[in-house]
Amino acid sequence: MEWVHSGKRELFELWGIDSMQALQLALRAAGDLVNGDEEDLRWVGSDDGHLGFPRTYPExxxxxxxxxxxxxxxxxxxxxxxxxxxxxxxxxxxxxxxxxxxxxxxxxxxxxx
Missing domain, CATH: 1.20.5 (Single alpha-helices involved in coiled-coils or other helix-helix interfaces)
Structure with missing residues (x-):
């Protein structure tokens, strides 16, 4: 997974025991990365600032x-x-x-x- 923000590039390696777990972990990581930056980030065509990443709870x-x-x-x-x-x-x-x-x-x- 690659995260580019404010000119800074970070690479993350995510994996799971299967493709479903890897997808869940990637979505969780993406949501955690944008947490706090919602006001600065938008989906194209959206102006409400909600990015739609699901809230996760501690396991x-x-x-x-x-x-x-x-x-x-x-x-x-x-x-x-x-x-x-x-x-x-x-x-x-x-x-x-x-x-x-x-x-x-x-x-x-x-x-x-």
Whole structure:
């Protein structure tokens, strides 16, 4: 793996017992390398500064704690999805109400002639 940042080039050798573990380790290493530099780095076409590298947890944590963390994350994701869906629904409803209001206003104009 090669990391070039601020004119500095670093090479890292990563390997795993199989290709899946090597990929997991490479993604973890890439996320660790950019940690703290998110404000300076962007994917092409993105302006939010989120690079999308998954968060990893220390391997020594007990499985029960890892499961608890995963449930907490899942709850937060579900709450965010519900909130986003409700906001979209309200925006669509408001747009439909504005359209109906304009249509009613157009019908109520007096006919001159």
């Amino acid at each position: 020594f944590l007990p499985k029960a704690l890892l499961r608890k963390l995963e449930r907490m994350i899942d709850r937060e994701i579900a709450a965010h999805a519900r909130k986003s869906a409700a906001e979209r629904s309200r925006a669509q409803q408001s747009a439909a109400e504005r359209k109906q209001s304009r249509a009613r206003a157009g019908r109520s104009k007096p006919i001159s002639g």
